[in-house]
């Protein structure tokens with residue numbers, strides 16, 4: 001049902017104007033504003049894009065939503081969701097129709113990622129990696145034979161092959177180009193040996209873009225991008241147990257003499273570094289969209305509750321805004337040494353905030369390891385949430401503070 005809507009969509013509009021805008025940004029202010037006008041408002045989307053948003057919204061609420069909790073608890077993506085994404089034409093957004101794609105735009109992809117994340121960030125990242133990383137590498141750097149062969153596998157419902165992007169390794173995360181996976185030429189093939197880590201979609205994927213070095217003596221200039229299928233001998237090893245996006249698979253992959261034909265090199269020997277940099281630069285926009293959708297999803301889920309839950313004879317939503325303003329005022333007063341009860345309230349409210357913030361930072365400091373449940377650092381973050389709840393919730397602390405301020409300032 002949704003598929004028809006998407007496949008009727010006209011060809012890309014935003015990308016064309018974006019490209020011409022980029023060319024003229026360096027000219028005059030007048031030209032710049034003309035070009036910005038051509039790109040269009042950030043708040044108003046074309047009918048095509050609104051249609052895509054509505055299509056994805058329906059898919060997310062009708063098909064994904066009922067499975068979200070179960071998938072998170074089982075740490076497993078439901079394969080029917082992946083099939084559904086293919087059926088609806090959401091797995092080949094920018095891919096040409098001759099390859100089974102929707103021939104839509106990058107902005108439409110971003111809209112879809114955002115809409116999916118409002119309901120489930122795991123489904124969102126699955127769609128994001130497949131479209132903005134895997135498909136884009138093939139569309140941009142693949143030759144015609146490669147596009148014919150691989151893009152239809154990655155776009156059509158019939159083939160339904162999910163893609164993975166394999167760059168990170170145990171010893172190379174932020175420093176991605178220190179990767180150690182090696183590809184040695186043997187006749188007309190390359191033989192890959194090494195290990196990749198943190199690979200999204202890899203548990204369910206059939207198609208893998210793999211970055212390996214064909215000449216370590218040349219450093220990053222030896223990095224080359226290969227395309228391979230699981231049945232070539234890729235071992236899907238450890239599946240991570242994670243703090244979040246638990247339905248999205250993240251695995252370690254082992255390559256033990258995996259033979260890949262040389263025609264499976266994408267973009268030429270030694271071009272993997274350039275490909276990875278360019279693709280990840282634009283891929284980040286997808287992750288930003290995922291985070292935006294996630295925030296909107298959390299907001300829409302929680303705010304209605306505050307208008308139905310009553311405490312002290314009125315909806316708790318009525319307490320929020322005014323208390324916040326009073327608290328800023330109370331913080332200023334604290335610096336001047338006001339009485340004990342209010343200071344305790346302030347200390348607890350503030351300490352629980354700091355605990356949440358610092359333990360969240362600690363996860364980031366440990367990179368991907370912090371995001372798994374292996375070290376326990378994520379437990380501190382989960383545990384910090386209780387600080388805003390027991391022995392007087394944060395809102396109650398704010399109320400206490402507000403009462404003191406009211407007493408001090410009212411005539």
Ligand SMILES: Cc1cc2nc3c(=O)[nH]c(=O)nc-3n(C[C@H](O)[C@H](O)[C@H](O)COP(=O)(O)OP(=O)(O)OC[C@H]3O[C@@H](n4cnc5c(N)ncnc54)[C@H](O)[C@@H]3O)c2cc1C
Nearest residue numbers: 165166167168173174198199200250364365366367368371
């Ligand atoms: C759920 C998940 C999914 C992922 N999916 C994929 C995927 O599909 N494909 C893929 O290839 N990779 C994937 N990754 C890997 C991801 O890109 C890396 O985790 C990330 O690049 C960070 O690397 P790291 O975990 O090794 O942390 P590290 O690089 O070890 O970083 C640890 C800390 O040191 C800091 N740090 C490191 N270098 C510097 C510096 N120069 N300056 C300042 N601070 C620095 C970091 O900011 C971080 O705070 C995924 C990771 C996770 C957790």
